[in-house]
Amino acid sequence: MIRPSEETIKRALRALLGAVLAGLAILLLLFVLSMLFIPKNNTARDGIIDQKANGILGEPGNTIDVLFVGDSEVLSAFSPLEIWGEYGFTSYDCAMKGHRMPDRYSLLLQATENQKPKVVVIETHDCYSPFTPGMAFIRSVQDALPVLEYHDRWKSLTFADVTEEPDATWTDDLKGFYLNTDVEPANDEGHMAPTDEVEKLAIMNRWYLKMMIDHCRKIGAEPVLVSSPSTYNWNTARHNGIVEFAKGANVEYIDLNVEPTKVDIDWETDTRDGGDHLNLYGAVKVSDWIGKYLCETYGLPDHREDPKYQAWNVALERYEELTD
Amino acid sequence: MNSYFSLAFNLILLPCTIIVYCLAPRKARFAVLLAASYVFFWCLSGALIVFILISTATVYACGRQMSSLLLRRDELLAEVSSGKKQIKKDCKRRMRYVLIVGAVLNFAMLFTLKYLGFFSASASSLLAFFGFEVPEITATIGVPIGISFYTLMAVSYLVDVYRETVEADSNIGHVALFLAFFPQIMEGPICRYGQTAKALYAGDPVKLGNMYRGVLRILYGMAKKIVVADRLNAFVDNVFTDYSSFDGGIIALAAVLYTIELYCDFSGTMDIAVGIARIFNVNLPENFRQPFFSRTSSEFWMRWHITLGTWFKDYVYYPISLSKPCKTLTSKARKRFGNRYGPLLVSSIALFVVWFFNGLWHGAGSQYLLFGMYYFVMIFLGGLIEPLASAIAEELHINRGGMPYRVFQNLRTLFVIFAGEMLFRATSAADGLTMLGTAISDFTIESFSQGTVFMIGVDPYDFAIVVLVLLAMLVIGVIKERGGDPCESIAQQNDVVKWGVLVFIALFIIVFGAYGPNYTPVEPMYAQF
Numbered sequence: 001m002i003r004p005s006e007e008t009i010k011r012a013l014r015a016l017l018g019a020v021l022a023g024l025a026i027l028l029l030l031f032v033l034s035m036l037f038i039p040k041n042n043t044a045r046d047g048i049i050d051q052k053a054n055g056i057l058g059e060p061g062n063t064i065d066v067l068f069v070g071d072s073e074v075l076s077a078f079s080p081l082e083i084w085g086e087y088g089f090t091s092y093d094c095a096m097k098g099h100r101m102p103d104r105y106s107l108l109l110q111a112t113e114n115q116k117p118k119v120v121v122i123e124t125h126d127c128y129s130p131f132t133p134g135m136a137f138i139r140s141v142q143d144a145l146p147v148l149e150y151h152d153r154w155k156s157l158t159f160a161d162v163t164e165e166p167d168a169t170w171t172d173d174l175k176g177f178y179l180n181t182d183v184e185p186a187n188d189e190g191h192m193a194p195t196d197e198v199e200k201l202a203i204m205n206r207w208y209l210k211m212m213i214d215h216c217r218k219i220g221a222e223p224v225l226v227s228s229p230s231t232y233n234w235n236t237a238r239h240n241g242i243v244e245f246a247k248g249a250n251v252e253y254i255d256l257n258v259e260p261t262k263v264d265i266d267w268e269t270d271t272r273d274g275g276d277h278l279n280l281y282g283a284v285k286v287s288d289w290i291g292k293y294l295c296e297t298y299g300l301p302d303h304r305e306d307p308k309y310q311a312w313n314v315a316l317e318r319y320e321e322l323t324d
Numbered sequence: 325m326n327s328y329f330s331l332a333f334n335l336i337l338l339p340c341t342i343i344v345y346c347l348a349p350r351k352a353r354f355a356v357l358l359a360a361s362y363v364f365f366w367c368l369s370g371a372l373i374v375f376i377l378i379s380t381a382t383v384y385a386c387g388r389q390m391s392s393l394l395l396r397r398d399e400l401l402a403e404v405s406s407g408k409k410q411i412k413k414d415c416k417r418r419m420r421y422v423l424i425v426g427a428v429l430n431f432a433m434l435f436t437l438k439y440l441g442f443f444s445a446s447a448s449s450l451l452a453f454f455g456f457e458v459p460e461i462t463a464t465i466g467v468p469i470g471i472s473f474y475t476l477m478a479v480s481y482l483v484d485v486y487r488e489t490v491e492a493d494s495n496i497g498h499v500a501l502f503l504a505f506f507p508q509i510m511e512g513p514i515c516r517y518g519q520t521a522k523a524l525y526a527g528d529p530v531k532l533g534n535m536y537r538g539v540l541r542i543l544y545g546m547a548k549k550i551v552v553a554d555r556l557n558a559f560v561d562n563v564f565t566d567y568s569s570f571d572g573g574i575i576a577l578a579a580v581l582y583t584i585e586l587y588c589d590f591s592g593t594m595d596i597a598v599g600i601a602r603i604f605n606v607n608l609p610e611n612f613r614q615p616f617f618s619r620t621s622s623e624f625w626m627r628w629h630i631t632l633g634t635w636f637k638d639y640v641y642y643p644i645s646l647s648k649p650c651k652t653l654t655s656k657a658r659k660r661f662g663n664r665y666g667p668l669l670v671s672s673i674a675l676f677v678v679w680f681f682n683g684l685w686h687g688a689g690s691q692y693l694l695f696g697m698y699y700f701v702m703i704f705l706g707g708l709i710e711p712l713a714s715a716i717a718e719e720l721h722i723n724r725g726g727m728p729y730r731v732f733q734n735l736r737t738l739f740v741i742f743a744g745e746m747l748f749r750a751t752s753a754a755d756g757l758t759m760l761g762t763a764i765s766d767f768t769i770e771s772f773s774q775g776t777v778f779m780i781g782v783d784p785y786d787f788a789i790v791v792l793v794l795l796a797m798l799v800i801g802v803i804k805e806r807g808g809d810p811c812e813s814i815a816q817q818n819d820v821v822k823w824g825v826l827v828f829i830a831l832f833i834i835v836f837g838a839y840g841p842n843y844t845p846v847e848p849m850y851a852q853f
Binding site: 012014021137149152155 | 841
């Protein structure tokens with residue numbers, strides 16, 4: 001075997017050192033750029049992606065009792081102000097349309113940085129939404145280096161981006177809820193027909209769900225799995241899959257599609273897109289049911305008379321104007 | 325993993341291949357490249373990998389068969405003293421049968437998988453016009469990635485063995501790697517066996533210099549694709565999908581932007597292919613040579629998708645124009661139309677065939693056939709009017725070698741290119757012609773003066789970045805045109821400059837790349853051909 005000359009070894013080491021230093025320089029510069037590019041407030045004008053979901057970051061610290069996390073099913077089914085008006089505890093829809101579990105987990109971590117919810121309701125629909133390891137990887141890298149997510153902000157950078165610290169002052173009047181009164185009836189024939197079939201969770205989805213549950217327990221919140229009513233997205237095989245998972249993870253599971261926890265949805269009037277998502281009328285029914293259940297089961301406090309929460313009463317007034 | 329731009333490719337497949345390649349004994353390295361190539365192919369096309377395996381097996385078998393015929397011929401020639409000519413003739417005839425079998429098998433797969441639906445639909449419409457109802461046949465199995473590229477490579481290998489310019493390889497693994505080498509399988513370049521095969525299976529070690537040059541070239545390609553092509557995609561897509569909503573000025577701009585998008589996407593992918601191959605000490609042929617500096621349409625095609633052009637030249641144009649019937653026709657035409665126009669008219673037969681198949685190669689659609697015919701007409705007319713142009717220039721005392729005339733030629737060619745790409749990108753031939761008509765008859769700068777041009781998916785900032793990168797590409801192009809090699813010049817700088825350039829390009833792509841929720845990346849266009 002020919003031994004490489006000293007000069008060759010030297011050159012190789014120098015190149016290796018160059019590559020390592022270049023890699024470190026890229027990381028360091030990305031870190032610096034991240035500080036510059038990260039939106040300095042939680043509004044779309046400041047560059048935040050999905051202002052509505054990020055409204056949770058603007059809520060005063062430790063004021064939210066319940067977080068609803070998930071995808072578009074959450075923001076169509078749970079109306080925090082409906083719950084506030086009826087039961088007096090605070091909640092927030094921490095969800096984005098087309099959310100995948102890594103995004104959901106990331107938002108949960110951010111939301112619980114300054115909130116200590118008593119209950120975290122994890123909607124189960126996107127437990128079955130597929131995602132690739134690449135998507136999970138990208139989410140993690142974007143969380144560590146926000147410039148990768150907010151790189152397009154070079155178009156709107158100002159001097160304030162250099163001097164200001166990131167903050168979150170904006171809150172959503174509807175507390176993340178998507179108010180929609182469209183009606184497109186659904187055919188619910190055969191919906192939740194009995195079967196022994198079990199749709200198992202994919203490994204990555206199971207892993208992320210477990211991490212979310214563990215995080216909830218770590219911060220002292222009770223995790224509850226909830227399947228919101230949907231003829232399009234939910235079926236008995238999925239129900240069975242979550243029942244099996246919930247048993248293994250020792251976590252409570254409520255399926256609002258089946259007895260005894262079924263919410264009486266009228267599929268002629270309570271859905272906006274043929275059974276995929278609920279509209280306001282369906283959301284009112286679901287919010288009433290879940291509000292009552294959480295209030296009774298977890299003894300959530302009534303803040304309606306508390307002067308610290310008067311902003312919620314003001315928001316409720318505006319909500320009632322919109323929904324009347 | 326769906327392209328050279330996916331994370332899985334860049335963070336898993338490529339690094340793993342390099343590491344395993346380095347650790348493997350030299351003789352086994354080609355197997356590492358072959359395994360990586362098949363993994364990549366499987367990720368993109370799944371079970372359709374069977375078609376490239378069939379291609380490999382048929383090409384290998386036909387090559388071996390021709391090789392044994394040659395061996396037998398040489399034995400016979402050594403044994404006999406007379407009748408050598410007949411022996412050679414017999415051998416050539418038998419080899420031709422083998423070549424035809426191999427080529428037909430491979431083209432049949434390409435035709436069935438890619439063109440059957442188009443031709444069936446066209447035939448069905450034609451027959452319906454005459455009152456015959458014939459159901460359309462549609463191939464539902466899908467099209468394997470790169471079939472148009474590897475089929476041409478497979479056939480070129482067989483023809484080269486037939487022509488005795490290369491020897492048939494006795495190792496099926498070598499042939500397999502030649503056809504499936506992962507950096508080139510998606511979009512080419514269309515290599516000849518003699519160009520790359522030896523380097524592919526030589527198993528040369530990964531050298532630091534090659535690694536640096538390869539990575540630099542990869543980053544340059546990524547910048548073109550991610551910063552420019554993906555940024556322009558929204559504008560191009562919006563205009564071409566709904567062209568009736570836009571005026572001629574916007575449609576003309578869309579044609580220009582589409583040409584830039586296509587160039588940055590395709591040549592960017594080529595940079596990546598060449599860069600990856602370079603890491604393994606394989607020099608893939610270049611597919612682009614500053615095409616927008618061309619002064620005529622035919623020059624453009626000598627600088628754009630070079631390997632496709634040379635394939636058609638070597639395996640279609642020359643065989644037709646040098647065939648006996650064409651030669652006979654040329655001498656007759658020469659007598660009738662003179663020494664200039666006679667051969668020109670006859671060579672137009674070969675030119676027509678080339679451009680018919682060139683158009684068809686790009687896709688099963690009327691717009692591609694129109695695109696091919698467009699360039700046939702342009703190149704043929706170019707040859708036809710050349711004496712007239714020369715006479716006019718002489719009459720007007722125009723110096724055809726001077727800069728002003730060269731600029732005029734360049735601008736004229738750019739116009740031809742943009743119009744051609746408009747036909748190419750349109751959803752059908754009829755749409756393409758309508759768009760071309762609108763761009764000319766309804767040309768206005770109203771959308772530009774009113775600023776509506778910035779509301780079609782690309783804002784002023786995006787345009788600024790595109791212009792910046794294009795200027796950088798122009799400078800690089802000028803240096804290359806003058807014989808320089810910017811990549812080599814950078815590689816020879818001191819370490820700080822060398823690594824600094826890499827860091828700069830990487831950060832530039834990260835910050836100014838058109839990725840994320842505000843952009844829709846371009847589908848790898850040539851991968852669909």
